[in-house]
Amino acid sequence: MQGYRVNINVKTNLKRLLLGGCLLLSFLVSSASLAGTTLYHIVSEQELATxxxxxxxxxxxxxxxxxxxxxxxxxxxxxxNELYKDTDTKKLFLLKVTFSDDDKNLKWIGDNPDYYIGLDLSMVEQKTQFIKDHNNQWVLPN
Structure with a gap:
């Protein structure tokens, strides 16, 4: 009779462990899709304004x-530095946007992500200003 109780406890514990693992896996998968893809876009102050x-x-x-x-x-x-090296642009900004993984307007060609509609600025999480270093190169601030 005591061996029977041990088997029930083992089965119960295995079921709990399996259920816990499934819940953890489900959470990890949903968290990964919620995280999305963070990408960046360079824009001059004038372009952004006009x-x-x-x-x-x-x-x-x-x-x-x-x-x-x-x-x-x-x-x-x-x-x-390639796109803005021969311009008289004084201020550049970097727009940080995290796109949901199911955003149909974001398409990738190889490693190049492109967004196929205008960017609603409410999607911008951060706008950071570039600075030029002593070599007149655009660099990201620390």
Missing amino acids: LTKDNVYTPLSIAKEGYIHFSKLELIPYYA
Whole structure:
């Protein structure tokens, strides 16, 4: 009789452990999809001021190419210095946006993320100003 109780306890504990594991896995999967994808967009102060209407930023790339270019953070300094090296731009900003994983307007071609509509500025989590270093290169602040 005592061996029977041990088997019941073992089965009960295994069921609890399995249920706990399923709940943990479910939480991790849902948390990962809630986290989304954080990307960045470079914009000059002038572009942001002149190309925003009703709190929606619509750069010229929408009319020309149909989308807004976004990037991963590690590529931002390169793009800033390539795109804005021969301009008289005085201020650049970096817009940080986290897109939900199911956002149908965000499309990837290889490692290049593009957003296929104007950007509602309420989606911007952070706007950071670039600075130029002593070599006249755009760098992100610390």
